[in-house]
Amino acid sequence: MKRKKPIAPYVAFGVTWVLYALFFSGSVHNILHFIPCLLLSLTAFGIFRAKSGVSTAPSGAIPDEQPIAATEKPSEILDAELASLPPRVREIVKEGRTAQAELGRLYASIPELSVKRKVRDIMEITDKIVQDAKEDPDDVRQIGKFFDYYLPTTIKLLNAYDRMGAQGIAGETIDGTMKSIEEMLDTALDSYRKLLDSLFENQALDIETDIQVMNTLLKREGFSG
Numbered sequence: 001m002k003r004k005k006p007i008a009p010y011v012a013f014g015v016t017w018v019l020y021a022l023f024f025s026g027s028v029h030n031i032l033h034f035i036p037c038l039l040l041s042l043t044a045f046g047i048f049r050a051k052s053g054v055s056t057a058p059s060g061a062i063p064d065e066q067p068i069a070a071t072e073k074p075s076e077i078l079d080a081e082l083a084s085l086p087p088r089v090r091e092i093v094k095e096g097r098t099a100q101a102e103l104g105r106l107y108a109s110i111p112e113l114s115v116k117r118k119v120r121d122i123m124e125i126t127d128k129i130v131q132d133a134k135e136d137p138d139d140v141r142q143i144g145k146f147f148d149y150y151l152p153t154t155i156k157l158l159n160a161y162d163r164m165g166a167q168g169i170a171g172e173t174i175d176g177t178m179k180s181i182e183e184m185l186d187t188a189l190d191s192y193r194k195l196l197d198s199l200f201e202n203q204a205l206d207i208e209t210d211i212q213v214m215n216t217l218l219k220r221e222g223f224s225g
């Protein structure tokens with residue numbers, strides 16, 4: 001819904017001119033008085049505009065739906081963390097940072113809200129996959145193809161989408177290609193969610209084993225029926 005502009009700042013601007021003209025007998029036509037009168041009018045306009053609480057957020061923004069950025073840490077801490085990781089995991093973390101930076105740029109550049117949401121979801125899934133690689137290096141082989149092909153290709157297509165949209169020209173070829181990319185994003189997101197879910201299968205099996213062992217011990221000791 002389009003927000004109405006407040007009237008008070010414009011009234012204050014006009015009243016300032018009238019009062020100045022009354023006090024100085026119409027001297028606003030004199031260049032020596034015109035400049036200070038203009039400055040006073042602009043000051044009054046700014047004061048009343050601030051009091052009116054006019055939002056400067058761009059139209060079409062997605063409040064509370066900004067992509068979740070990784071917590072920034074000092075470079076020496078990040079370097080120490082990387083040094084402690086296995087080589088392939090270290091590569092995945094670096095690739096993840098590079099991908100997140102480019103996805104963040106695309107999120108800011110692409111105006112279509114539906115596509116922005118998909119980019120945001122890709123960023124969140126990517127962050128979780130990177131965290132899984134750090135916590136469970138055994139998943140690296142399964143994660144590798146995501147960073148070697150799927151994510152770079154997704155970013156490549158999003159860049160093409162961004163360039164086509166920036167042309168500002170409607171046409172059968174451009175519109176058809178952009179629509180195909182949007183549909184591909186839905187398919188990719190569904191696949192990425194399945195990949196993320198599959199990464200926790202080993203952990204789920206380990207947890208189930210621990211539960212079974214715990215139940216067996218409790219029964220043996222007579223603490224469980």
